Amino acid sequence: MSTGTEVRPGTRSGLGQSVRRPDGTPKVTGTFAFSSDLFARGMLWGRTLRSPHPAARIRSIDTSIAERMPGVASVLTARDVPGRPTYGLEHADQPVFASETVRFQGEPIAVVAAEHPELALRAVAAIEVDYEVVTPLTDAEAAIGAAPIHPDGNVFRHLHLRHGDLDAVGAVSVEGSYEVGMQDQAFLGPESGLAIPVDDGGVELFISTQWLHVDRDQVAACLGLPPERVHLTLSGIGGAFGAREDVSLQVHVCLLALRTGRPVKMLYSREESFHGHVHRHPARLWYRHHADPDGRLVKVEARIVLDGGAYASSSTAVIGNAVCFAAGPYRVPNADVDGWAVRTNNPPCGAMRGFGAVQVCFGHEAQMDRLAAALAMDPVELRLRNALAPGDELPTGQVITGTAPVREVIEAAMALEPPPLAATDPPADGTMDLPGGAGLTATRADVVRGTGLAVGFKNLMYSEGFDDASTANVRVELDHRGEPLATVHCAAAEVGQGFVTLAQQIVRSVLGVEQVALRPADTTIGSAGSTSASRQTWMSGGAVELACLAVAEALAERAGYGGGAPDEVLDLDVVELLREGPIDRTRAHHHPPTEPLDEDGQGDAHVSFAFAAHRAVVDVDPELGLVKVRHIATGQDVGRALNPQAVIGQIEGGIAQGLGLAVMEEMLLEDGRLRNPSFTDYLIPTALDMPPVTATLIEQPEPGAPFGAKGVGEPPTISSTPAIVAAIRAATGLELPRIPVRPEHIALAEA
């Protein structure tokens, strides 16, 4: 629980200010060391052999030629895994190496370590695998009743939420079916790591990951080592967005290092990266909304089928979120939501920014617009009429005890005029601001404009009874010049979100010490939990705050204030007190406990919620189906903006990712095979696709949250997508039930 530290105005580079990132300059000048830059003297290069087939039985694997090749140090297959043969975030159902059955294209079969990456590549090519190719199971609906393709069955989780009167009907009802394609996190820094064997028989792994400790536990189990013999240190990360939550090369590279007794580096190619991590679940959604004639929601019925691909990853939690948030941030007295996450021979899916809330938001927001049309009501007014507020009950039966400024985020998004449009509205012919951009395909006469609004929300932190605590250590001492120096040690993974900046701001504000150093994140301290679920500001920020307060208490004691008077610490003569020696405190931060959902999907499963609304203005060229998003206005519930510039960065980045899902980003699969594993063909927005963003931050401090701050990373990605699609619908009059919207969906629908 929060200890309610007051933020003192005037603290330089403290909380509430747009403090610069300590790693900002190195990153923009190219000197920052990413995990792909790791190097050790005498290191070998590891490389993975992957299945070209989405489904197959393996008759035999012959590594003998590869093993005899000069420069090849080791070739390993499933036989060589000394510990548990499988791993997984929530269920260990994924083999370290496929040995009998292949369940997705790109599944690892073997790894090689060689003196040179080129030799490793050749050795991989020399491994002979005899496959008996099987017809892949690729339809998620069909998978529910199909013969199991894994001993654990095809259903990862079936959750049927029932709330209120299931027989209730509204005077008006609307029904719709929707589909969401498979999005990739598309981080720029490919998977990479360096493993170094240690004399005690253990291993040290330098790795880019979102959660060091959960990696460590999975690696140790597969290596058959006690966790304390496996030591992980975080390396420079080039983006994550959920894709680094699962183990990729961690076990493989450690196995190779232990087998060869030498440092081993692995670095995925771009194509391999697309096969080597989990993606966002594709979804099929069916909805029926009931409302009374005034537009008040009476009941929401939904069926959600998420394709989890070949292995469980975090599918059980993703479908939990999809079901809990299926109706959106609205008061819904009665709900019947049937959710499935299933196994297929498609690539495994798991965590991605928005985590289950993204898919359903596309459905519930399309439904709200449909309902508004059926009621002949303004869609903004319909949303305001149903907006959740503090004290309201969710379809899970949980009552919102914290802040819920849903009305405020909607009003903020609608209030903002899009100033950048005025000067160039509509853009002049021959400019690249028309749909089609650099291709100069349209004149202004070819373009129609549309506006759309969408609202979304999701949980902060882990849910359903999980205690994802974080630990931090803060040490204060005098440096060589006699100046106070604070050092923070925390295993929170910095994946770009800015925890490194925030940790420094917290120390400055709480302890008044200007000089703050950060130790590398590693496993010599307790877990910080994952950098996901918009949780590190709250959880690890909270742990740093607690450690600072403990340090303050110790300083106060030294000063003779028995019983501790931490708030006074800013007035103490810290230099004088530190002459007696350093002070060092470690503290863990736990969020209030939550409970599992019962068999009807009821329970106080979540800690806190964050809300956002987006209004999109788009220009569409209906004849060619090309789209230019002109402006996004957003209101976002942030609790408190501890670093306003970092918050805006999250908002803009999250919107870019939401825009990608709306109009271009999709992993295209054909019979389980990925057609576009490259940045040539997996398109992400460019500067010319990304519009100006105007954001209003709604600052209502969240009770119980350290400094009142809510996580801000995910909400921008949730409702930006449906807002853009709503705007395209408004411009074209088309239904557009599937994302991403492709040019042919617009152009050929019209023809």
Add this chain to the structure above:
Amino acid sequence: MPISRPTDVTATLDALAASPDADLLAGGTDLVVEVNLDRRRPEHVIALRRVTELAGHDTTDGRLRLGANVTYSEVEHDLAQLVPGLAMAARTVGSPQIRNAGTLGGNLGTASPAGDTLPWLLAMDAEVELASPEGDRSVPLANFLTGPKSTARRPAELITGVRLPRVEGPQHVSKIGPRNAMVISVACFAIVLDTTNRRVRTGMGAVGPTVLRSPDAERAVTQALDWDALTCPEDAIDAFGRACAEATAPITDHRSSAEYRRHAVGVLARRALRRCLST
């Protein structure tokens, strides 16, 4: 792997004769991608950057010659007056980094059906200049491009440049991709209203095995046009779009469907023509 760095055409041809399997390297924006994807393993590379005769442009006998090493950036920034359509095409290519490195010779060497300079070059009846120890020859682009990524270039030959007639008149190039920039063409259309010869010239990209033109559509619209006023009846403009679309032979792949490509190129044709007319 040996790398030769000749500074003139003769030395380049000698190097090529000595190792006929060598890969020619201009900007490397296609070649290096192939190498990275493990699709090509050069045994020997001949780097062309320093070959002086491949650089720059000149005009002789009323014909314009562009050297093989001319980059997209040069076309976009320095040659926009001279070859406006090509400058529009160049601006659609990749990112600034790619445009600084990528060359006309490389676009011709790769001969992708989606190569973005090719529709305009076809519209202009460009001739590809080839040099070899046997002597020089020039081949009309339509004959040079023999299929997707295949050309009439012989192993010992070097592309030294392209030659174009000087024509007057408005021109336009437009390109469709599912992103507003830096995207491989799904359909591309080039048009030149050649007021010197009173002829409509066109080229279509990414809608067939090589870039295409529709002689029927060109003939019909050439006749329908009022060349003095630069106007054209609406029904002739529409018919032109339809005729261009009908002349295509697109494929369906992960980038687009054949149906969309055909539809889109017809729309582009109609719009591009209209843009070139006086209003």
